Amino acid sequence: MNIEYIGERLLPGQLGYFLTILAMMAALFSFFSYWAATRQKDTLDTQSWMRLGRAGFVVHSLCVFGIVALLFFLLFNHYWEYQYVWQHSSSDLPWYYVFSCFWEGQEGSTILWLFWHAVLGLILMRTAAKWESRVVGVMAIVQASLVTMLLGIYFFDYKVGASPFVLMREHSPELPVFLRANYTELIENGNGLNPLLQNYWMVIHPPTLFLGFAATTIPFLFVIAALWKRDFTEWVKPLLSWTVFACVILGTGILMGGAWAYEALSFGGFWAWDPVENASFVPWLVLIAGLHTLLAYRYTGHALKATCLFLVMSFVLIVYSTFLTKSGWLGDSSVHSFTDLGMSGQLGLFLVGFAIYGAYMLLRNWRYIPEKEKEESAYSREFWMFVGSLLLVLFGLWISWDTSLPVINRIFGTDWVVVDVVDHYNRYAIWFGILIAVLTALVQFFGYKNTNMLAFRNRVIPSIVISVLIGAVSVWLSGITYWPYVIFMLAAIFTVVANFWYIVSVIRGKVRVAGASVAHIGFGFMLIGILLSNANKDVISINQLGLVFGEDIPPQENIENVLLNKGMPIQMGPYWVTYESDSISEPNTFYKVRYDRKEKLSDTATESFYLYPYAQVNPKMGLISNPSTKRYLTKDIFTHVSMVANKETAEEAPQTFSEFMLAVGDTANTTSSSIVLRTINPEPQNLGYVRAEGDIAAGAMLSITRNGKTVQAEPIYYIRDNVENNVSATLDDLNMTIDFTKIEPQSGKIKLQVTERELPMEYIIMKAIEFPFINMLWFGGLLTIVGFLLSMYRRITEKVRPVKQIGSEQKQVAA
């Protein structure tokens, strides 16, 4: 059956498919040309192949930009006939959420990744100098692989990729609406954006994170290029700059994700060790390890092999994280992994492919990686930096192992699972945190190659003394007693103090070289913030009504929800909390919750504020609750509605009936209101009643007053074909229905039947949590970013010293 569809706008989609295929071809062409360029002996030949490689990559990039533009065009103009547009957006969203819609789906996030790769690839093309052919060439291969995820083409029954340009009728041809040629007129609106993503963080977090992913590819490319060329000269400077760049962007992206989770999700925290979070955290840890070993290499010539390994690993782990989030293999263990688009085979192939390629390049060229004969001294900075990096990698691998249990189960048929996820991760994270914090504090006082131990002691001892003093006071003030936390706190404070001391005593405030120390101080503050906000987290909504639950008393931390009846204050911690009212601002319902700081209910509040947690009673997802937070410098009060009274049950509420005989001007008093019959309307008309020939009709014009508020109503009575009928007046606000059922001609009185329903009880069930010093975490995060940016500036602008000690030891390799 062939239907000639009308009203479809097919051109953008066809252009999209064309650009996708062209993007892939151009990337392959670019790779081939760059590869050919590396094989030429003659400079002129090399040059001409390079030009072809560049042209290919530029065409590829233009195609990617075109795909981005097309998808935005489709989303902005609500072309519902496109599946992606229909599924991820709707016309009632504010314009800026079109960005969130863009990357809500897998296809969009892949495009985002491709986009950043293309941008960075173009920058590399201009800046990578002698590495260009290899770096951009391999980037082209990565791009070609990623583009296949957008193809949406069948090869012998196997679908390769999923295109964002697929039409709805191609996606779900079984729907009956597609039997109609003009179906486009029938689709009025899209499916809409997941309400959890309707948050400004979701506009900026994904692009930052994906820029981080894309940036992590670059260190990998440089390592591969050097292994390929067996040449490590003029290599450290660009690699170091790019590695710092990748660290800061990926780190910022992860931190933004935490901020979003804290603000928009209701679990009350910024980190839940969810597989999706871990999947981007682990590559970052390994990348940080690689950065530190690279610095060791830069100054001493040691640890190059480890650097190459770590940087290759971090890229493979990024691909692995894509596999985890997009293959659907995480199954039960993650709440926000994407669903399976049937690409797990393809994704698995990339993962295995890049892992094998990386391993092959490393193994094949391992012995050509320059290494110093002499071991590093145990009193050298490079040695301890290496130890710290190893710890980071170990930590990352362990997280990765736990995250991968569903994958391991799937492969080996086991059924292992981690119960009590958050506690499990925290249990070992705390010890890694302590060790890494102590190393972060101490290692800078070691010199590269060797250390003057007297100077070392003179600098370290004061910082230890100061840290112990500050630490003791902070531990005492915070009331932390669990001893691993105490050690953690001391270690974190030691990091801050020692790095501060380093800035003062060693580099004497020279901002240019202070990047690392500033980042480390930020890291220390983050650790303090994480500890205080979690360890001293106080659920103030604990049920304080003194109810006895009998034998089955749940652990105290479980009784976290409190029922608030409208208008009834309840004590929570230092506050009396009242649910005052709610207001609807489509599609959200805002609950106005008043906090009064006072001892007793009768006292005058020393401080009052309102919080407006809101919930979206979403037809597709049920109650989506958004917390609201009162922020102070030293603490946050987090309020979240876990349940609301269901207003639909009002229909089933008990009813009372009453009947009244009224003459014009009479008043009837019901249990809650007074009803005045103002006059009789001989020619009534409303939505429920249309006058017909021969009708005898009357409308009772009523004024109904309750609590000083008066509303009007007009129930109608009529006789048609000798049968009595009536159209009742329903007053939703008053929960009242009035029927006009009879006219007594003798007395001139009319009969009204009034039905009143009891007002449904209005309540919310909410949870309130106090997070002390959570701002320390955000402050620390910002400081870390600033530190990274400082060192990035330094690495980009520094003059490369002729690294003689490396060059002289380098084995002779052919260019």
Place this chain on the structure above:
Amino acid sequence: MNLNLCDMKKLHILALFVIAIAISSIVINAGDYSTYATFTEAEKKQGKFFQVNGNLCELKEFQYDPVEDPNYFSFCMVDKAGTEKKVVYHGAMPQDFERSEEVVLQGAMKGDEFVASKILLKCPSKYNDGELEERSFESGKTTV
């Protein structure tokens, strides 16, 4: 400063150190790893944490009276082996509970009841095109 740690290569010391950390930590945390279980297995080891997968009972009966206790919610679940058990969850009733199809529980048996500390619900979702939407609820925390 001539205190060489020992003549062994530092890399070897490091390797030992790494292995020591790895082994000791795995031993310490071995208790956190568990396997999927059925109610019958969990009942034999009272109080031990398990993950149980299953479905809501046919009638989807549940008990929740927020006015009396907003932190007590119980329902009937049937595990993959077909055993029915009452599940108790100390927290607010997960919204959309009735719509869910598959349930994943984490918790332990206590007498004849399974006390869940975490519930993961899979509901049919329109955002994901007929796929099951997953939402998880923890007593103490609610992750969405």
